[in-house]
Amino acid sequence: MATESVTAPAVDPGWEALAKVAAGDVDAFASLVESHQERLLRLCERLLGDTEEARDAAQDVFLKAYRKAADVRPQGQVYTWLYRIAVNHCLNKLRRRKLVRFLRLDAPADEDSPTFDPLDRAADPASSLEARRRWQATRKAIAKLPENQRSVLVLVRFEGLSYKQVAEVLGITEGAVESRLVRAMRRLEAAQEAESSRVSSAEGAR
Amino acid sequence: MTSGTEHELMSLLRGELAAEEARELRARMRREPELAADYRRLEQTWNRLELPPPSPVPPGFTGRIMARVRSEKANGSLSWSSAPNWVRATAAASLLAGALLGIGVGRSWPTADASPSSEGAIAGLKVSSGEELSLAAGYWNLIVDSTTGGEPEGRP
Numbered sequence: 001m002a003t004e005s006v007t008a009p010a011v012d013p014g015w016e017a018l019a020k021v022a023a024g025d026v027d028a029f030a031s032l033v034e035s036h037q038e039r040l041l042r043l044c045e046r047l048l049g050d051t052e053e054a055r056d057a058a059q060d061v062f063l064k065a066y067r068k069a070a071d072v073r074p075q076g077q078v079y080t081w082l083y084r085i086a087v088n089h090c091l092n093k094l095r096r097r098k099l100v101r102f103l104r105l106d107a108p109a110d111e112d113s114p115t116f117d118p119l120d121r122a123a124d125p126a127s128s129l130e131a132r133r134r135w136q137a138t139r140k141a142i143a144k145l146p147e148n149q150r151s152v153l154v155l156v157r158f159e160g161l162s163y164k165q166v167a168e169v170l171g172i173t174e175g176a177v178e179s180r181l182v183r184a185m186r187r188l189e190a191a192q193e194a195e196s197s198r199v200s201s202a203e204g205a206r
Numbered sequence: 207m208t209s210g211t212e213h214e215l216m217s218l219l220r221g222e223l224a225a226e227e228a229r230e231l232r233a234r235m236r237r238e239p240e241l242a243a244d245y246r247r248l249e250q251t252w253n254r255l256e257l258p259p260p261s262p263v264p265p266g267f268t269g270r271i272m273a274r275v276r277s278e279k280a281n282g283s284l285s286w287s288s289a290p291n292w293v294r295a296t297a298a299a300s301l302l303a304g305a306l307l308g309i310g311v312g313r314s315w316p317t318a319d320a321s322p323s324s325e326g327a328i329a330g331l332k333v334s335s336g337e338e339l340s341l342a343a344g345y346w347n348l349i350v351d352s353t354t355g356g357e358p359e360g361r362p
Binding site: 026029030033034037038041042045046051054055058059062063066067131134135138139141142153156157158162163178179181182185188189192 | 209212213216217220222247248250251252254255256257258260261263264267268270271272274275276278279
C-alpha cells in the first residue's frame with residue numbers, strides 16, 4: 001500500500017496549556033497569559049480607544065478564557081480563539097458605554113470613546129502635535145463606524161490579520177470580511193474628505 | 207463601479223489578490239483612469255489610518271490576572287459566570303418554562319370582567335350591586351361565603 005505524505009498542521013502549544021488548565025493546573029495558565037497578553041492588550045486598546053479600559057478588558061478576557069478552558073475544542077491557533085473572546089468582550093463594552101451615555105443623555109455627538117492619551121514618542125513637539133492630530137482623526141473616524149465594520153477594520157488594518165484569519169475570529173465568511181472592510185473604507189474615505197474640507201475652510205477663514 | 211471591482215481593489219491593496227488577478231487588475235487600471243483614481247483614493251485612505259503605538263504591558267500584569275484566576279479557583283465553581291454552559295442552559299430553560307407556565311395560568315385565570323353568570327370564583331368577584339372587586343376582595347368573599355353560608359360580612 002502506498003503511503004501518503006501528509007503534512008500535519010502544527011499544533012499550537014497553547015492548547016496543551018489549556019488542557020493542563022482544564023485538568024486543574026492553574027499555573028499552566030500563566031504561560032498562556034505571558035504569550036498572548038501583549039497582542040490582546042493591543043487589540044483591546046485599538047477597539048476601545050482607552051488604555052486603562054483596555055487593561056481591565058484584557059484581564060477579563062483572560063479570565064473568560066480560563067473559565068472556558070474545559071469546554072474549548074482545540075482548533076486552529078489559540079490566539080484566534082482569544083481574539084474572538086476579546087472582540088466580543090470589547091464590543092459588549094462599547095454597547096454598554098453607548099447605553100450608559102444614552103441613559104445619562106450626555107453623549108457628546110462626535111466622541112464615542114474616552115480620551116485616548118497615547119504615550120508621546122515623537123521626537124519634537126511639532127511632529128508630536130501632528131501625530132496626535134492624525135491619531136485623533138483616525139480614532140474618531142473608527143469610533144463612528146458600525147461595530148461589525150470597526151472590528152474588521154481593526155483586525156485587518158492594525159492587527160495585520162488576513163481575511164481568512166478575521167473570518168475565523170469573527171465567525172463569518174471571507175466574503176463578509178471583504179464587504180465590511182470595503183464599506184468601512186468608503187465611510188473613512190468620506191470622513192477624511194469631510195475633515196480635509198473642514199480644515200481648508202477653517203484655514204481660509206483665518 | 208461594481209462591488210466585485212471594489213473588493214478586488216481592496217484585495218489588491220491588502221496584497222490578498224492572486225498574482226494573475228493582480229496583473230489583470232493593474233492592466234485594467236492602466237486602461238481605465240477612473241479605476242486607477244479610485245484605487246489611489248483607497249490607498250490614500252488606508253495609509254492615512256494611523257493609531258499611536260500600543261502601550262507597553264504594565265508591570266505585574268500577568269500576576270494580577272493569575273491572582274484573579276487563583277481567587278476564582280479558590281471560590282470554586284459556585285458563581286454563575288463560571289458555571290458550565292449546560293448548567294446555564296438548564297437554568298435558563300427552567301426560568302423560561304416557569305415564565306411560560308405563569309403566563310398560561312394567568313391567561314386562563316378568571317378575570318374581574320367575566321360574565322355575571324359564571325360560577326364559583328367569578329361569582330365572588332362581583333357584589334350584588336354590580337360593583338367590580340379586586341381579585342383579593344373576591345378571594346375574601348369566597349372565604350367568607352364558605353364559612354358563613356353565603357352572606358358577605360365585609361372586605362379586607
